Amino acid sequence: MKWDTLEEEPCSLARTVAVIGDRWSLLILRECFLRIRRFDEFQASLGITRHLLADRLKKLVRFGVLRRIPYQESPKRYEYILTQKGLDLYPIIMSIVHWGNIHMVDSRGRPMLHEHKNCGKMFDPVMVCSECGEPLTAKAVHVHPGPGARQSSPVQAKAQERARKSFAST
Amino acid sequence: MKWDTLEEEPCSLARTVAVIGDRWSLLILRECFLRIRRFDEFQASLGITRHLLADRLKKLVRFGVLRRIPYQESPKRYEYILTQKGLDLYPIIMSIVHWGNIHMVDSRGRPMLHEHKNCGKMFDPVMVCSECGEPLTAKAVHVHPGPGARQSSPVQAKAQERARKSFAST
DNA sequence: CGATAAAGTTCTATTTTAGAACTGTCAATA
DNA sequence: TATTGACAGTTCTAAAATAGAACTTTATCG
Structure with missing residues (x-):
């Protein structure tokens, strides 16, 4: 590339x-x-x-x-x-830190804690839907091509086809 | 490093x-x-x-x-x-995509749109506080050392000192 | 005057990456 | 039976990026 x-x-x-x-x-x-x-x-x-x-x-x-x-x-x-x-870029940084807090901490615990000045509490970031406010998961999201898309590549089309046929899934 | x-x-x-x-x-x-x-x-x-x-x-x-x-x-x-x-890792991916949607699109618009299956609408991801539910910004967050911290480096202490004294700020 | 500070630039040796070809296993085809 | 092709990598060399250290420039401090 x-x-x-x-x-x-x-x-x-x-x-x-x-x-x-x-x-x-x-x-x-x-x-x-x-x-x-x-x-x-x-x-x-x-x-x-x-x-x-x-x-x-x-x-x-x-x-x-x-x-x-x-x-x-x-x-x-x-x-x-x-x-x-x-x-x-703050949400990117925070979501990276949060993933590390969950999946990469050792026995000593988190290197840093975050306090939200608005409510005064220690918090974790949560990503929610702008429309309904529910927390987002990969499985609950469907992707559509937007106005700036190019047509999906043959490889992706093939993978999507396989995914449609298969019941095995993540 | x-x-x-x-x-x-x-x-x-x-x-x-x-x-x-x-x-x-x-x-x-x-x-x-x-x-x-x-x-x-x-x-x-x-x-x-x-x-x-x-x-x-x-x-x-x-x-x-x-x-x-x-x-x-x-x-x-x-x-x-x-x-x-x-x-x-989904929140990381989504926050990266969202930043690109806001700051890196050309005149043709977004390459992809995301639909939330729960509510059926096209959405943007929003990062909120787990405790009060308000959207998060960098300025509203205060950082504390956690149990896994090492003492903050002299360089960071110096920068924090300068930040405290200065009124100019982002 | 000499020492120090800040914000870089320059230099060479080492590491990483790009791009292409090659390998081994098996299935399907002629 | 021989050939072709798919798949999941490995191997090779040339080009690019990085590490680590020294050097430069401008100006202040003692």
């Missing part, structure tokens, strides 16, 4: 993977949500090489997820702040 | 990134949720090299996200099915 054109794929997941789908970007964004903002802070707290950090920050700025803002003149220094587009 | 020990980091996000944080794994999982199950189907629909596909499938099986199940004898052939642990 051509990673440089992934963002043009007719798939919202692939397009998002173009932005956050490498090993470092999500960790960088985690730091952003923990109020890390400066080059050397990212470098020290993540242990990423300076070369890659410079590269990934540039990419995130290019995609409009971070903004590079001067915080002092002479010498000019910059920090990296989440844009609204970046803040909107 | 040592990617082979990422799953031991005291951070649920890092541990999850160890499972799904490379360029291919999320795309492979997308196909799983679209009922793709067999080696050649993955290969044909993704254009991934066979070498990497074999490698990633092995990794996902090792982490318990997929199960490798024989679907015929002589010659023995296998297919890859999502486990419950894998099905639990």
Whole structure:
């Protein structure tokens, strides 16, 4: 695959993977949500090489997820702040953290707890349907091609056919 | 960083990134949720090299996200099915798709639409607080160290200090 | 003046990935 | 019987990405 054109794929997941789908970007964004903002802070707290950090920050700025803002003149220094587009990544981060909390914790328990300021309680994130408010599961969702779709590939059609015939299922 | 020990980091996000944080794994999982199950189907629909596909499938099986199940004898052939642990990745996939729907669509519109079978309507996923049911935003959440935490790094303490003093904020 | 800080850039060695061909087993076809 | 094809990988080499460390630039501090 051509990673440089992934963002043009007719798939919202692939397009998002173009932005956050490498090993470092999500960790960088985690730091952003923990109020890390400066080059050397990212470098020290993540242990990423300076070369890659410079590269990934540039990419995130290019995609409009971070903004590079001067915080002092002479010498000019910059920090990296989440844009609204970046803040909107929060549900992705939270759902990833939540899956890790459920499936990847060791005997010591969760590394972090989250408090909801609105209600004052420790919480877990729950994904619900915007229309009826019920929690979402994979099996309760049916996928339709949208206006930006291309026709489904022969491979997927074949798999769908097999799935229709078979009673065995996940 | 040592990617082979990422799953031991005291951070649920890092541990999850160890499972799904490379360029291919999320795309492979997308196909799983679209009922793709067999080696050649993955290969044909993704254009991934066979070498990497074999490698990633092995990794996902090792982490318990997929199960490798024989679907015929002589010659023995296998297919890859999502486990419950894998099905639990659905909120991650959906939140990624949703972000792409909002921020990465072109003029043609969304490539896919999702129907909730329970209520019969096209929906968007919404992430809410498990305790009060209100939608979650980054600013309304406060983070606490949990039982599995290590003491916060000096870099993060410094950034938090700066954040406390500063009025400028995202 | 020398030391330190921030935000990168440059360099080489190592690792990962891409792209294509190859392997082994069996079933179906000519 | 010989041939073809499907499936699920493995092996190979060239190209690209990454790690780890040193270096650069501008400016302040003691």
